Each structure stands twice: as C-alpha cells, then as structure tokens.
Amino acid sequence: MSVTGVWVVGTVPDAKARDLSRAAVQNTSPAPVSVRRDLPGELAWWRGRARKSLFSASTTVPGTWVAGEDAFRLSAFFDACRDDSEHAEALRDAVMDQFPADADEGLFAAVARKAGPFSALAYALGPDAVLRLPGWFGDFLLDAEQVRAQLPAAEEALAPAAARRRDAVERIHAWMTGLGDDPDHDADQLLDGPLRVLRHAARTGQGAAGHIRWY
Template structure:
C-alpha cells in the first residue's frame, strides 16, 4: 500500500504546509484489475471548454516574473484551464473508494511498476496536460489521468500513450518548459522533475505490457 500521509510520497513536513497534488500510476496483477469494481466515471460535459482549450493551446498562459528570476506569473486563462482539469477529477465516494482499493494493490516505492509525482500547490497531471495539449491528453488512457486497465487494455492503449508522451527534440524541450511554468506559475515546485513527469507514466505502462499486468492511474489532492 502507498501511504500518502507521510513519506514516501508526501513528506510529513511538506504536508503540513499546503495542499499537495498527486498523480500515481502503478501496475496491478491482471486478475486483481478484473476483481476490482468498475465504478462509472462521472464525466462532466466539458465540450465547450475543450474547444476553448484547443484555441488557446498554442499560446503561453504565463508571463515571466519581473521580481523573481526563473519564475512565472499565471494569466487568467491559466486559472481557467486549471479549473477545467480539476472539474474533470471524479471525487465521488465510489471513485475515492476504488482509488483506495487500487493503491492497496500497487507495488512499493522504487519498483519499476510504480510512478508517483507530488507537487506543492499544483497537480502534476495538470502540468503535464498543459504541456501536451488537448489532443495528446485525450490519447492517454482513461479520463484526465484516471484509469483502470486490465492487461489486454494496457497493450491496446499503449501505442496511443507512446504517441502522446514519447516526445523528442524541440517538442520535448517545449513540454519541459511548459511543465516548469505551470509548476512555478500556479504551484510552488520550481524544482519539479519535468523529465520524469514525461517518462514515468510511459515507463510503467510499458512495464505492465511487458509483464502481462494491468495498470491504474489516480489523480488526487491532499
């Protein structure tokens, strides 16, 4: 089980200071994924907001801070986009109970089958979504960072995830910079590992496909 009230994912000292955004992806034995209840995700109607996001996707939603070198100031559109992501997060009792059951079955910290990103005052998934853009995000498994896949589904959806995440060259550099802007403009995590945010999810999904396991992703605030 992953314990989120203390290390390894959220140090107790940091947990006391402010809200923490968490995105966890882990492998699960295939039989376990089939035994878990599949609660229907409460998907809001965000068609209009997705259209708006597509219109804004090429733009930067942040300006360089005049008072702090290397920091960024969020525009109003950045807050609107953040609200869109948060509204896509299913915090119903059924979803929370399923998330708890899934985390009980994840491998331990340090295992190749586990990826965990934690950020102070910001959601790691939201930072990645801003970096990738709407079309790439919709190619990822599940719904805005949350998913539960058995082994066959992992293999089926892996190529789309690879297309979204396996960035190179200028695309990758731009994504890393966008993650940094989100983590400093909306969050308080200037040293967040942007490279790992791109590589970790794909590493776990590939490991699951290679070993015949299922996989799950959870987005949460603490």
C-alpha cells in the first residue's frame, strides 16, 4: 500500500499558539521514551556519516538513486522520533485548524509519495543544522516571542551558502528517489518554504507551527 508523507508549516495566532502550547506541555513528551534513550548513540552514528552519501546512482533509471543500508537506518530513526500518541495527534489536528486557509506567505506544505519531506530535508542539512531548527525533528509550536527568538537559528540552518545549497538539493533528490517515488519534488521549496513562513510570522507578530503527517 502506498503512503504519502506531508510536512506542513504555518502561522498560528499568537494567543492560540500560547493556549495550544500549554496543552502540549501537559499532554505530550518531547520524544518517545525509546528515542530519548537511544538519541545520543544515533546522533553520534549520524554525525559520523553526515558528510557521506547514503545513496548510490541508479544504473537502471538515470537521474535517480538507490538507498543503502544506512539510508534505511536513518529513515527509521527519523520515523521513531515522531510522537504518534493520541495526545500528539489531537494537538496536530488542533494546530491544523488554526493554519491559514490559503497557501500564501503564512502556509507551506510539502507532499511526497512514499517518503517524508522533513526526513529528506534533515538528511540534506545534517544533524547539527537540524538541531538548530525549532521543535523536535519537524514538529514544533511557537508563540510570537519564540518565533522571533528562534528565527536566527532557523535562518542559519535553512539558508546555506551556495555550494552547500547545491549539495542539499542533490541530497533531497536522492532521498526522494532512493526511498520515495517523487523524482520531481521541488527541493528548493523544501528549503525556502518553511523559512518564508517563519519570517512572515515574525513580521506579523504571529506564532508558527509545523508537523509531520502520513496518509
């Protein structure tokens, strides 16, 4: 059965973001217990391979990639970082209700067949940059003050220099074809879209949130 991965980032009214954040503190953990226990070891493993490609060029389909064993391990780690408890899913639903209805500056959504867009971005950026992003591996909820405070770190992570950006785009393409079925995924938008939303939230005094969904 085919699955579709989605990463949504959108603005949230500041007061509502604060209300939802209080509910999140009461009902959710920052990560599943098993992941918190294994995180230092998995991060050390990832850092040791962060500069290496986890994919090889396909010999049968030009322009696509084949995932190696380490790519599957990294994908499993990203999946395990996601809290799929009932409380977390209910919070995502509540946040989704606050997002703008139209895809303007305040909303970004990345969709991919058989692959998680945030996982592709995380592989492209590397562990140190990913840990500078808000929240926990793609899931975050910030009020307006927190958006302003965390925007510089997000800009540093999501706006790499030209050479690093070219490498990031290639790595996103490798993930989307080696683990997914989305050779035409817009890698530039995956880098630019979330930062556009965070900057818009900072300019307009709003909160912001992001979350991963699978359908």
